Amino acid sequence: MANNELVLQQKQIADSVEKKVSLFVKEGQLDLPGDYSPGNAMRSAWLKLQEVQTKDYKPALEVATKDSVANALLSMVVQGLNPEKNQGYFIMYGSKLTFQRSYFGTMAVTKRVTGATDIVGQVIYEGDDVTYDLTNGTIKNLVHKQKFGNINKDKIIGAYATVVMPDEKENHIELMTFEEITAAWSQSKMWGKDQKAPKAGSTHDKFAQEMAKKTVINRACKNFINSSDDSSVMTEFFNKQSDEIKEAEVAEEVEEKANTEYFEAHYTEVNEDGEIINHEEKPVHENNEAPTEQDPF
Structure with missing residues (x-):
């Protein structure tokens, strides 16, 4: 042209x-x-x-x-x-x-639509202690206790994201097991038919913690936006x-x-x-x- x-x-x-x-x-x-x-x-x-x-x-x-x-x-x-x-x-x-x-x-669209001040993801490892209340299917009062020695990319059991709201507004919390996270990854056309886990050396293998955070944050944003009145x-x-x-x-x-x-x-x-x-x-x-x-x- x-x-x-x-x-x-x-x-x-x-x-x-x-x-x-x-x-x-x-x-x-x-x-x-x-x-x-x-x-x-x-x-x-x-x-x-x-x-x-x-x-x-x-x-x-x-x-x-x-x-x-x-x-x-x-x-x-x-x-x-x-x-x-x-x-x-x-x-x-x-x-x-x-x-x-x-x-x-x-994250930018979510903050703009909902007025959120921050969106934070965290990984849960084997040995971590996580407690929370369920009210009408909504996660509240999540408490996560973690020891530094638990941090290991090969021992991730889940992740959660918190959409932080200003003032007295209630935060939105999304929780996913690692099985749910890998199921989301498996939707990619690059994922093998019988593949059960990220291949050694792939991005999701080398940076499993960050990819898990991004996946749960992505879901939290989508669900929170769709639960709003916008x-x-x-x-x-x-x-x-x-x-x-x-x-x-x-x-x-x-x-x-x-x-x-x-x-x-x-x-x-x-x-x-x-x-x-x-x-x-x-x-x-x-x-x-x-x-x-x-x-x-």
Whole structure:
């Protein structure tokens, strides 16, 4: 795509997104933060998009449909996020560009929607003493006693996250067993069919504590936002992400299966929180035996 064509496309899409956002604001469906500039965020996004490629190394903006680019930017702006702050990533699935909110983006939206002052995750190890009360299915008064000697990435039995609310408002606590956490990780396409645990040397093996925290924080944020009274367009776009990613993955898989050509493909490993955690090249045989040594997230 010639440079002047790219500039024209950028202007047309940016104008379209800004018009849609202005309409949401005018109709009272969207309240963007005072320090958030949609224009600045989109300029940052366009710079990031210059670096995004398809699996066969083509520039994303030469392949992605105009509608998918506009929708990806709209999702970013409506959620008040900026890729420059690592709050989200642009990822190609076939000819569709998607915006995938990161772990940092999820926390930013949660704080904005709920008024939370902090979001904290903690890991539970074998030997730790954890007690809490259950009131109508809600965890309250959680007390966690831990000895320093218990800390061991190979002895994690669970994790919890606390969405800290201001003043006298009640905090939200989410608790997950390690089995639930690994079940979440196993939803990745990079996770083997009969795999039960992270492969040795993978990101989830080497940094198990941090990945466990991120997983439980991600769930806490989603559940807390959906339990709030907020019905804004921001919440709608927050919840749309998972469905859009799944639809794009299915469309890409159908497209790839129709192609029997052998080629070198970029594999970008993205965790359930939207963060790119590994980038590598692997040969792919379409409609033949699947590649083996893949790291799960």
